[in-house]
Amino acid sequence: MATTRSSIDSPLAIEIALRQEKVGALRRVGDTLEKMLGELKELERQLRTLTGPARAKPLAAYHQLRADAEYQRWCLVVQREAMGLFNHSEVDLMYPVPPQLK
Structure with missing residues (x-):
């Protein structure tokens, strides 16, 4: 049975499934982080009036949510690195974690 060059280069079904799962995990982590950052913005807005x-x-809640967001951002970076993406400048631009508040 002769094997053509294109079939050697084609990914196996399991490889495709693994890539899809990596992308799905990356999306879930990004969505969670995005939600947390939105909640942080809202808390920060409220804190300006108090x-x-x-x-x-509310300040304690802000600090806890910020710590959780930093952890979620770390998870996002780990997921990206698992996919072979090592430049995280896009993460910094898309998901900026706000500064600590006093």
């Missing part, structure tokens, strides 16, 4: 003791609980 002072004194009323600010303490």
Whole structure:
């Protein structure tokens, strides 16, 4: 049975399935991070209007959500590296984690 060059270069079905799963995982992590960053923006907007003791609980929530977003961003970078993507400048542009608030 002769094998043509094109069949040697074609990915196997399992390779295609693995690539699809990697892309799906990357998308899920990105979607979660995007949602978290939106929630952070909303909390930051609310915090600008609060002072004194009323600010303490929303500020703690902001810090926790920010830490969670940083972890999710790290997960995104790990997923990208698993796919062979090592330049993360696009991640910095698309998913900027806001600064710490005091």
